[in-house]
Amino acid sequence: MTDQPAPPVARREDRRIEQHGVVRIDPYAWMKDENWQAVLRDPSALRGDIATHLRAENLYAETLLTPTRALQDAILAEMKGRLKQDEMSAPVPDGPFEYYARYEPGAQHPVHARRTRGGGGEEILLDVQKLSEGKDYYVVAGAQHAPNHDLHAYAEDSQGSEVYRIQVRDLATGETLADPVDSSTGDFAFSPAGDWLFWTWRDENGRPAKIYRRPSRGGADTLVYEERDPGFFIGVSLSASRGWIMITAGDQETSETLLIPGDDPTAAPFVAAPRSKGERYELIPWRDRFVIHTNHGGAIDFTLMQAPLDNPDRAAWRTLVPHQAGHFIIGATVFSGHLVWIERKDVNNRILVIRFADADAADLRAVAHAIAVPEEAYLLSLDGSYEYDTATLRYGYQSPTTPRRWYEFDMATGETILRKTQEIPSGHDPSLYVTRRLEARAPDGAMVPITLLMRRDTPVDGSAPLLLYGYGSYGHAIEASFSTRALSLVDRGWIHAVAHVRGGSEKGWGWFLDGRGPAKPNSFSDFVACARHLIETGYTASGRIVAHGASAGGLLMGGVANLAPELFAGIVAQVPFVDMLNTMSDLSLPLTPPEWPEWGNPIEDEAAYRLIASYSPYDNLAPRPYPAILAMGGLSDPRVTYWEPAKWAARLRDVTTSGRPVLCRINMEAGHGGASGRFDSLKEAALVQAFAIWCIEGTDGLTP
Secondary structure, three states: OOOOOOOOOOOOOOEEEEEOOEEEEEOOHHHOOOOHHHHHHOHHHOOHHHHHHHHHHHHHHHHHOHHHHHHHHHHHHHHHHOOOOOOEOOOEEEOOEEEEEEOOOOOOOOEEEEEEOOOOOEEEEEEHHHHHOOOOOOEEEEEEEOOOOOEEEEEEEOOOOOOEEEEEEEOOOOOEOOOOEEEEEEEEEEOOOOOEEEEEEEOOOOOEEEEEEEEOOOOOOEEEEEOOOOOOEEEEEEOOOOOEEEEEEEOOOOEEEEEEEOOOOOOOOEEOOOOOOOOOEEEEEEOOEEEEEEOOOOOOOOEEEEEEOOOOOHHHOEEEEOOOOOOEEEEEEEEOOEEEEEEEEOOEEEEEEEEHHHOOOOOHHHHOEEEOOOOOOOEEEEOOOOOOOOOEEEEEEEOOOOOOEEEEEEOOOOOEEEEEEOOOOOOOOHHHEEEEEEEEEOOOOOEEEEEEEEEOOOOOOOOOOEEEEEOOOOOOOOOOOOOOOHHHHHOOOOEEEEEOOEOEOOOOHHHHHOOOHHHOHHHHHHHHHHHHHHHHOOOOOOOOEEEEEEOHHHHHHHHHHHHOHHHEEEEEEEOOOOOHHHHOOOOOOOOHHHHHHHHOOOOOOHHHHHHHHHHOHHHHOOOEOOOEEEEEEEOOOOOOOOHHHHHHHHHHHHHEOOOOOEEEEEEOOOEOOEOOOOOHHHHHHHHHHHHHHHHHHHHHHOOO
16 A cells, blocks of 8 residues: 555644543544534535535545455446346235335336235336436335325435435325425324324424324324423334324333324323333233333343233233343234244344233243244344234344345244245355354453354465454344345455444343443453454454444444554444544534433533543544544434544544555435445445455455
């Protein structure tokens, strides 16, 4: 990596910040446009000097990575070749119709359609590809039909800012109705009869703050519910039984549900069980009772409880499926005759099914039918259903070596039918690959799982380059799924590994609790322990690892860069949450109050301030031999704002002693999720992989 062009030199404007008697100096605070809310809605409103700097960063990154262009194109072609051009989802029945989505060959976006049940002519409900024409960014979220099948609604975002407009189409005429809903989070639900539309309003700070109701075909909005706590997020949904409209409110550790009878949708909502700090619950109406998915009573890995439909108050809750440590109940769903829940043990999932007739058995796990797979690492997932009065359960199975399969399980007869298998047009032979589940010992003795994918002929002698991915926040688990993208690296002799660090829920909810708040540093040391274990066991060598994380996983990347930079040849941090102390002290940002239960409140709590200050990546940069860095952001991202990666990159260049490059790439037409089309998103994935190869092998490894 010699003869590199000079990187942009960001001007320094030292800003003095004092909190809890501690003074810090931020030289790049100017990169935050104080008018950032307007920029989310109109990226052209970005202040001129900031726009000039970001364009210079993009030009530098593009110039430096010019030698990888042919490799990027080759990887992109491979990734495209693994996608079925005319992919179609497995149709999901609902009454007289079955609904599905499909792609036209070459299309970036899907067509939503339906046909009469069992076959018949197609009726196009929504052509997202057509709607996206002429737009640099376009996403449709939450597309759904009304229960009476007369209307179809969808939420659209054309900036990446997650400010959605909800449109409703009349399926009889094909017309889009006048008077769309603006300033929505994209969250909405029809009433059971389809005559009312409930939707969530997004305030000027980007937070869901109110639930409104309006006639589905347009009309005046009526306020249904307003959340007064800025730290609580809210949403609205229709229960599986279609008997209740449900408003949920909650933060990272506490939740509450309000109910509206489905047969009286204009009634005022009532609280099922008042919020209690530290307690989470979800209500699932099932015939004569509510099933409650909750951590009530200290059930760290959650339990299922029940209460009468006419009395969902906490005092009436009774145990249905007892808490069992190490068996994390992820969630549950119901059908008229069956209860289904999914639980995770040691990273892998299993699905359990019981009949309503057995709901009063003493030990429901003993009478449940369990769906599991005897593999080392895999993913079982529940697929959605529109129908409540059915015995058909849809679920999916996949593993890092096995493309996804869609199954139907008859809960009455026990028969299982394979309905669809993910096609890989360019070909895929699972026997050429191997998945392994390893464990690394963390400094405090915790055993951290690692899932890796490699070709069977890849040597385990320390010579293989390795990409190590991690996340570790919010209880989100990185599942052992099949990735058409990872194969491009693996087929080049790389090992693709996932470090299941604390902060996720791969080993239960306690695994999450051991990586949040005061325990957050465990996430960083876990990741480093995984890297060292992979080195010690011969899967790779020091300096032959590229680390990768996104969003809160970008925080992980920033943390490990400071903790053990010598282990890594490169680090990719996509939309990285690295300016943590400033963000968690900024009340105007969308996620700040809702995130305090996860990280702590540095504004009011000095201990939380000092904790975050001890690991916030931007605030802990110091002269070290940092690896090559690729920081990627989105201009209209409301979750991790563009200035976080931009500031981090500028400050990294000030302190790194390695001479290795620091790149910052800001997508000027997208937000948190990056490019919106199915092929455009692959361009970013190809860039990440080409950068990884370049970090380890230099120009010698860039032959496509």
